[in-house]
Amino acid sequence: MSVLTNFSSLFLSAFGTTLKLFAFSAVGSLILGTFLAMLRVSPVPVFRAAATTYVGMLRNTPLTLVFFFFTFAYPLLKILKLDPDPTAIVALTLYTSAFVCEVVRSGINTVPVGQAEASRALGLTFSQMLASVVLPQALRAVVPPLVSTMIALLKNTTVAAGFSVQDAGSISYSLSEAGADTLVGLGWVAFFFVLLVIPLTLLQRSLEKRWSVAR
Amino acid sequence: MTAPNPAPPMIKMAGVDKFFGPLHVLKNVNLEVPKGQVVVVLGPSGSGKSTLCRTINRLEPINSGTIEVDGQPLPAEGKELARLRADVGMVFQSFNLFAHKSIVDNVLLAPTKVRKVPSNEALEHATELLERVGIANQAEKFPAQLSGGQQQRAAIARALAMRPKVMLFDEPTSALDPEMVQEVLDVMTTLAKEGMTMLVVTHEMGFARKAADRVIFMADGEIVEDSTPTEFFSAPKSNRAKDFLGKILTH
Numbered sequence: 001m002s003v004l005t006n007f008s009s010l011f012l013s014a015f016g017t018t019l020k021l022f023a024f025s026a027v028g029s030l031i032l033g034t035f036l037a038m039l040r041v042s043p044v045p046v047f048r049a050a051a052t053t054y055v056g057m058l059r060n061t062p063l064t065l066v067f068f069f070f071t072f073a074y075p076l077l078k079i080l081k082l083d084p085d086p087t088a089i090v091a092l093t094l095y096t097s098a099f100v101c102e103v104v105r106s107g108i109n110t111v112p113v114g115q116a117e118a119s120r121a122l123g124l125t126f127s128q129m130l131a132s133v134v135l136p137q138a139l140r141a142v143v144p145p146l147v148s149t150m151i152a153l154l155k156n157t158t159v160a161a162g163f164s165v166q167d168a169g170s171i172s173y174s175l176s177e178a179g180a181d182t183l184v185g186l187g188w189v190a191f192f193f194v195l196l197v198i199p200l201t202l203l204q205r206s207l208e209k210r211w212s213v214a215r
Numbered sequence: 216m217t218a219p220n221p222a223p224p225m226i227k228m229a230g231v232d233k234f235f236g237p238l239h240v241l242k243n244v245n246l247e248v249p250k251g252q253v254v255v256v257l258g259p260s261g262s263g264k265s266t267l268c269r270t271i272n273r274l275e276p277i278n279s280g281t282i283e284v285d286g287q288p289l290p291a292e293g294k295e296l297a298r299l300r301a302d303v304g305m306v307f308q309s310f311n312l313f314a315h316k317s318i319v320d321n322v323l324l325a326p327t328k329v330r331k332v333p334s335n336e337a338l339e340h341a342t343e344l345l346e347r348v349g350i351a352n353q354a355e356k357f358p359a360q361l362s363g364g365q366q367q368r369a370a371i372a373r374a375l376a377m378r379p380k381v382m383l384f385d386e387p388t389s390a391l392d393p394e395m396v397q398e399v400l401d402v403m404t405t406l407a408k409e410g411m412t413m414l415v416v417t418h419e420m421g422f423a424r425k426a427a428d429r430v431i432f433m434a435d436g437e438i439v440e441d442s443t444p445t446e447f448f449s450a451p452k453s454n455r456a457k458d459f460l461g462k463i464l465t466h
Binding site: 121140 | 272274292294297298299300301302303304305307309311312313314315324325328329370373374377
């Protein structure tokens with residue numbers, strides 16, 4: 001307990017950073033991933049090919065390598081200088097969006113083809129059909145895997161600790177520098193991660209319940 | 216100045232051919248449906264009648280020939296085609312109501328999104344249509360909570376909400392329990408009496424006799440007979456139609 005009380009401000013600021021990384025990357029990857037999924041089912045071959053290549057590259061690369069790229073290679077391109085925290089958000093967003101894309105795409109595949117036919121017969125354009133008919137039903141079908149992807153994202157934020165971000169993954173480094181008990185500190189880190197995942201699980205349960213009526 | 220053209224036929228198909236791989240499903244189909252006519256398409260399963268229906272709003276693209284709706288040739292996939300489809304109502308065998316939307320929202324979606332009708336005006340029309348098909352009291356329910364007959368009537372209301380020039384029915388009663396067929400046919404019969412141009416693919420001979428102006432009989436992708444219901448049922452010309460009628464009318 002003394003580790004927690006003595007280093008409470010460290011824990012607070014580190015988990016604050018973790019939550020910030022998670023919140024921005026979750027929103028970013030859900031939007032980008034859904035957009036990629038739309039490209040992957042698009043009737044335009046170039047869009048499909050671009051999204052497939054993106055997903056293939058990002059999903060097959062270890063997250064650490066994505067971080068390495070944005071920390072060391074990207075600055076050489078001299079486009080826009082990014083601090084460690086935004087760098088981590090960009091890396092996490094791009095990486096996670098590839099997984100979100102595949103989850104959403106599998107959801108799109110569960111929507112019966114008749115739903116799209118009815119939309120087209122009524123005069124909806126491709127994007128109207130996706131936005132009003134297909135995606136809402138696709139997302140309802142993939143709540144559990146989507147939440148799993150978000151839980152994985154929450155835990156993946158700790159990779160940022162290796163790239164100058166003072167998040168929850170960096171707590172053990174700070175503790176060992178200060179000569180405190182690292183093992184107990186890590187125990188607390190694990191405990192707080194469990195606490196953070198609980199709301200996500202509850203969210204999943206309530207969404208599943210609310211949307212079960214329509215199916 | 217040229218003289219004003221007489222009104223073009225609502226549907227015009229000329230030399231239409233359609234293949235599914237090696238299968239020749241529509242063979243040189245020529246068909247003109249004038250405004251206000253109710254055409255029933257009959258034929259054994261696999262004769263291409265559903266495909267014929269689906270080519271008219273290009274849910275199935277054709278391999279050769281031309282199709283015109285109200286004098287306008289079918290455009291390629293895109294915004295133009297979406298605009299044309301908005302004027303062509305379609306009712307499917309499997310209803311295809313939007314599963315995540317209530318009945319009234321199913322009816323409201325296309326008028327508000329495609330036609331940009333103001334929501335209060337669209338709601339008024341939707342309520343009127345649901346009353347007309349007899350399910351106004353089900354408006355807030357979801358499709359899965361309705362019987363098949365109610366779902367199909369909702370689907371008809373959804374198509375009518377776009378104020379279409381022509382309605383296509385692709386076996387609208389084939390997925391229904393027998394006791395629900397009549398309630399859907401009644402709605403269609405009323406619609407036919409009101410002067411809607413309709414092309415109906417069906418197995419309901421009673422509807423063909425009662426509501427149709429014209430019967431098309433198809434077999435193996437070809438239009439074999441094109442006559443009035445009375446003529447078709449009492450004196451079919453071709454052996455295939457005789458054979459078909461013999462099979463379905465004996466019991």
